[in-house]
Amino acid sequence: LKSLLKDPSLLETRAYVNGQWQTGQGTFDVTNPARGDVIAEVADLSRDEAAAAIDAAYVAQKEWAKWTGKERAGVMRKWFDLMIENQDDLATIMTAEQGKPLAEAKGEIGYGASFIEFFGEEAKRIYGETIPGHQRDKRITVMKQPIGVAASITPWNFPTAMITRKAAPALAAGCSFVGRPAKETPLSATVLAVLAERAGIPAGVFNIVTSSSASQIGKEFCENPKVRKLTFTGSTEVGRILLKQAADQVMKCSMELGGNAPFIVFDDADLDAAVEGAIMCKFRNNGQTCVCANRIYVQAGVYDAFAKKLAEKVGQMKVGDGLKDGTQLGPLINADAVDKVLEHIADAKSKGAEVILGGEQAEGTGNYIHPTIVTGATQEMAFATEETFGPLAPLFKFEDEDDVIALANDTIFGLASYFYAKDLSRVYKVAEALEYGIVGVNTGIISTEVAPFGGVKQSGLGREGSHHGIEDFLEMKYVCLSV
Ligand code: ADP
Numbered sequence: 001l002k003s004l005l006k007d008p009s010l011l012e013t014r015a016y017v018n019g020q021w022q023t024g025q026g027t028f029d030v031t032n033p034a035r036g037d038v039i040a041e042v043a044d045l046s047r048d049e050a051a052a053a054i055d056a057a058y059v060a061q062k063e064w065a066k067w068t069g070k071e072r073a074g075v076m077r078k079w080f081d082l083m084i085e086n087q088d089d090l091a092t093i094m095t096a097e098q099g100k101p102l103a104e105a106k107g108e109i110g111y112g113a114s115f116i117e118f119f120g121e122e123a124k125r126i127y128g129e130t131i132p133g134h135q136r137d138k139r140i141t142v143m144k145q146p147i148g149v150a151a152s153i154t155p156w157n158f159p160t161a162m163i164t165r166k167a168a169p170a171l172a173a174g175c176s177f178v179g180r181p182a183k184e185t186p187l188s189a190t191v192l193a194v195l196a197e198r199a200g201i202p203a204g205v206f207n208i209v210t211s212s213s214a215s216q217i218g219k220e221f222c223e224n225p226k227v228r229k230l231t232f233t234g235s236t237e238v239g240r241i242l243l244k245q246a247a248d249q250v251m252k253c254s255m256e257l258g259g260n261a262p263f264i265v266f267d268d269a270d271l272d273a274a275v276e277g278a279i280m281c282k283f284r285n286n287g288q289t290c291v292c293a294n295r296i297y298v299q300a301g302v303y304d305a306f307a308k309k310l311a312e313k314v315g316q317m318k319v320g321d322g323l324k325d326g327t328q329l330g331p332l333i334n335a336d337a338v339d340k341v342l343e344h345i346a347d348a349k350s351k352g353a354e355v356i357l358g359g360e361q362a363e364g365t366g367n368y369i370h371p372t373i374v375t376g377a378t379q380e381m382a383f384a385t386e387e388t389f390g391p392l393a394p395l396f397k398f399e400d401e402d403d404v405i406a407l408a409n410d411t412i413f414g415l416a417s418y419f420y421a422k423d424l425s426r427v428y429k430v431a432e433a434l435e436y437g438i439v440g441v442n443t444g445i446i447s448t449e450v451a452p453f454g455g456v457k458q459s460g461l462g463r464e465g466s467h468h469g470i471e472d473f474l475e476m477k478y479v480c481l482s483v
Helices: 047-064 069-085 087-098 102-125 161-173 187-199 214-223 236-247 271-287 300-314 335-350 401-409 424-433 467-473
Strands: 015-017 020-022 026-031 038-044 129-131 138-146 149-153 176-180 206-208 227-233 252-256 261-265 293-299 354-357 372-377 392-398 416-420 438-441 474-482
Touching: 015 047, 015 187, 038 087, 038 187, 047 149, 047 176, 047 206, 047 214, 069 087, 069 102, 069 161, 069 187, 087 102, 087 187, 102 161, 102 467, 149 161, 149 214, 161 176, 161 187, 161 227, 161 467, 176 214, 187 206, 214 227, 214 236, 227 236, 227 467, 236 252, 261 271, 261 401, 271 293, 271 300, 271 392, 271 416, 293 300, 293 401, 300 354, 300 372, 300 392, 335 354, 335 372, 335 392, 392 401, 401 424, 424 438, 467 474
Parallel strands: 149 176, 149 227, 176 206, 227 252, 261 293, 261 416, 293 392, 372 392, 416 438
Antiparallel strands: 015 020, 015 206, 026 038, 129 138, 138 474, 354 372
16 A cells, blocks of 8 residues: 555554554454455554543643634644645555545545634634623623534544544634544544654644444543543444443534435436436445445336436446446445345345335446446335445335335434435425435535534434534633623
């Protein structure tokens, strides 16, 4: 992997704690999902070492909070610039450990960096408030202050952006950050630390604790009284565990959890645009995002035409090693992920669905699977209630607008939803009726640093990105002055 990088010193297998590069008691392996070979052995930190990182972050935060917003913005801007300067290398590291095609990895580095740029700028705009007093001698001020040490746990599907989306608002607010990246993708996290150090982020403010033991590190994050904020992206199942653990300390929590996104195509939609949108929404990162369309509902009048056009386009997508030119669909993260997609396909077939494209594992040693489309999907099939997290597009047929809204909302999840329609009153009505934190109308791509990302129901708590995203790392203090 080193030989593929313009700057090989970006590849770092040690953890980064208190401005020091740290080896653990042992190491854990990182494999390339395209070939299954081990590409790095990364420092495996223990719970005690995570506690030491929290101690360092606790001390560093007090000083960091004294910096002016403009000073914090200055080093964050340098950090952003370094990410962009090294975009190709960062993308290569990501593709090697995560599998996504290089072009998508570059896109994620740009997206991930944008949070550092955006929140660095926001550091200058953390405004408080004055409120007219309730008595003649009273003056009321509301201050916004950093909450303290923020601990983060992130998944492998967006190994860079899920960290920067949390670390950037934390640092901008004046918090310090201790992050535990997924064990599948630690190198995308340690390289952020390499660049943070080069940018001049002070020791202890940004820490990366690499570890194979998620539950041990998670316990330390929840039980250590020096941590005041927990921010997590991952499954609803693990989110519930962390919320329970964090309850003892009444810790402020942000949770970006699972989704089961509906994608609805109405009769009046621009069908070609809907096909394009569905492809971007369903097959980005090979279906491994929590905002990927999981259920595609198509109105009866356009169902057959949509299925045909979608199959034609998806059938042309190239599956392969993400580092090779022209690859559009990389491997899935591991063999279990492949099995889950195959199970969902088998389950659908056994309940009467028809596979019109793909349906099988692709040849080769990696975790490849052909992009798959099934028609005749029904609410009894597994993907109606569970996230597939892979390249399987099930097409459900519907007749009536109210029915499809009810079906779309019939889930414990409420992260992203999408629909295609032209009628303006329908657009408003459906956008209002969908019980989701995010609604894409006539678009399949909704992620940007300037908008609030987050879910309702069991998809999460809090919002990331936009000026709202920094609030999760701030406390309000009401000061009442008698003059
Ligand atoms: P995904 O399906 O995206 O891997 P998970 O919720 O399983 O979703 O994992 C998200 C992150 O949470 C990963 O970094 C994983 O290692 C971590 N994790 C899993 N179980 C726990 C736990 N009990 N406590 C803390 N972190 C955990």
